[in-house]
């Protein structure tokens with residue numbers, strides 16, 4: 001059986017509006033400039049476009065079926081190639097975003113053209129399995145961790161076994177058959193992802209996963225909408241080492257960017273174990289990841305020694321205590337100081353347009369960002385402190401989504417409507433009914449400009465800024481000594 005695993009594109013539209021361009025700039029990512037992209041990638045696909053989800057799924061079934069991954073994120077894939085493969089089964093990885101419109105259209109087209117069985121999975125489908133099944137052409141949708149259940153479902157499609165008990169939603173006799181989300185509680189049961197399933201020579205780097213879940217339950221996060229999959233679980237250290245060693249056989253790991261996709265790369269003890277295993281196995285790469293702000297100096301030192309260069313954390317906004325993960329601003333600042341002192345760059349992720357945010361909160365946010373920036377002025381070269389503001393986007397079934405609905409918000413009813421909502425948020429079309437009651441589009445534009453300036457100052461010209469500051473200080477010092 002031919003099985004196509006599709007990673008959908010970044011978004012539905014290919015054109016970029018000025019609002020999106022501004023947003024990209026505020027994150028220090030001028031991706032809308034094609035010329036810049038060409039230089040940046042030097043013919044390779046950005047490492048951020050790595051299709052790890054489909055790789056994990058394909059690994060579990062590659063021995064039984066003819067599998068092929070179609071990565072529409074950043075490569076040269078065309079729908080014609082997918083049609084030419086003539087797949088019997090097509091699976092789509094779906095995040096809540098404008099690409100859902102693309103998924104609905106392409107799935108409909110492929111079903112008509114090739115008669116394929118369509119399976120949808122991924123975070124959006126996990127959060128809204130009913131809507132994903134009933135408002136698309138999908139034959140099956142899978143909620144939760146797809147790894148094990150995907151294989152069982154393909155067996156069922158082939159007529160070899162019964163339909164899996166958990167994870168799979170489908171129609172039977174005109175009614176929907178619901179199921180609890182699939183959860184892999186013990187990650188050691190999974191096979192090591194086979195990275196040879198994509199052409200490594202096309203990518204600037206790889207993604208690996210060392211854990212699932214997170215210790216927090218931020219009310220806007222996709223994890224808070226899937227309590228079963230929220231629980232923090234880790235892969236055995238030996239499995240992570242085996243995966244990296246296998247990747248090292250496919251590409252020069254020491255020159256590769258390796259993004260650890262964990263929602264929260266955490267626990268000092270575990271990090272020290274991992275780093276010590278990496279040292280023993282002589283694994284070193286340009287690692288980067290996301291963590292909370294509780295890593296110890298020792299853990300950071302060990303990470304730096306193994307090649308970690310960048311750590312990002314969700315700071316979200318400047319109002320202390322609003323989000324459970326950042327309770328204390330002083331702690332955050334001392335953490336960033338430590339990260340910086342250990343030679344790692346720090347990226348602060350911020351949320352703009354969260355329902356309770358007021359213009360004064362955005363001011364606080366920028367003040368906090370400035371405070372963090374100043375830490376970077378102490379060194380001439382090396383690590384940087386950068387900021388990535390993101391717009392708040394409601395995800396189905398999360399607590400904040402529930403609160404908005406309770407306040408009278410008319411939420412999207414179909415898979416495509418979810419895509420359209422997210423497309424309009426990307427374009428800055430803020431629906432007043434969305435209960436952004438306190439913020440206007442102008443407030444968001446203003447704060448984006450502040451982040452553009454902060455990122456330009458500290459990302460693009462940090463050395464020039466430091467030199468300028470030193471020259472000014474020197475002039476002052478000279479005057480002072482003359483006075484004496």
Ligand code: B12
Pocket residue numbers: 007008009010011048049050051052053054056057073091092093094095096097098099119120121122123124127142144145146147150207209221222261262263395396
């Ligand atoms: C790396 C990453 C990216 C990369 C790569 C894209 C990707 N989808 O992997 C880039 C930078 C391109 C990206 C872009 C976006 N991302 Co992103 N990304 C991540 C990140 C950090 C890791 C994803 C990953 O590899 N996980 C590990 C793999 C193994 O898990 P997985 O892909 O979820 O797959 C598992 C299950 O979901 C399921 N599954 C997945 N696909 C399928 C398909 C079938 C048929 C089945 C049966 C099962 C199944 O089985 C897999 C194994 O268990 C996650 C956060 C996280 N920690 O998961 C956010 C995350 C997935 N991204 C998110 C979002 C919103 C986006 C964007 C919409 C952002 C934007 N505004 O443009 C775009 C969407 C682009 C796209 N087409 O997916 C959200 C999704 C939330 C939601 N409600 O859906 C997440 C969860 C971040 C967050 N905390 O909010 N992202």
Ligand code: SF4
Pocket residue numbers: 214215216217218221222223224263264314325
């Ligand atoms: S810390 Fe990050 S991954 Fe964890 S629940 Fe909050 S937003 Fe989600």
